[in-house]
Amino acid sequence: MKLGIGSGSTIVYAVERIVEKVKEENLKLICVPTSFQAEQLILDNNLTLGNLTTCPQLDCAIDGADEVDSNLNLIKGGGGCHTQEKIVASCASKLVIIADYKKDSIRLGEKYKKGIPIEVVPSAYTPVGERIKRTLGGEAHLRMAKQKAGPVVTDNGNFILDWHFPDTVTDWKQVNTEIKMMPGMKFALSFKSKEAFLK
């Protein structure tokens, strides 16, 4: 079985259970990471590490989320790994999102107040931020690092804009398309979960 491994703190618990299952059932599992953190998690747990070059089709991807709305739209990227998470999820036949009640909302933005993370090529962060503000409203703030001077740099060498969107935004499919069409955008916004398991 080929499995995508998400990023964040929740996925750590899922990996603990996966390790038990591998031992109990002698599973042959190849794990494809969604980030540097996920890669370390796979290696630290002695699971078999794969990549999308050798495993472009995955049976399943498991990940966390920052928020899940009542239509199963997700905010992801609180940890800044959403571009790779989205690529891995798109290669998987099934996407399983693990999220607890703190992330369960009717509308996006109800529980997660840090804005929608948008990964952007560094040279384009100002024009993309301004265009988002002009066409969709709200404010897009460059995410700054905590223990380094300057911005957060993703595993892909990009910046992150956290978009504080206006309450009027409801059509996430359209918003996603509009943002993806902006030059300089890495395709990364919220995405639609095929299944979200809320616990």
Ligand SMILES: O=C(CO)[C@H](O)[C@H](O)COP(=O)(O)O
């Ligand atoms: O999208 C993500 C990282 O880019 C994470 O899945 C999301 O931030 C949830 O993280 P946590 O499980 O720590 O709450």
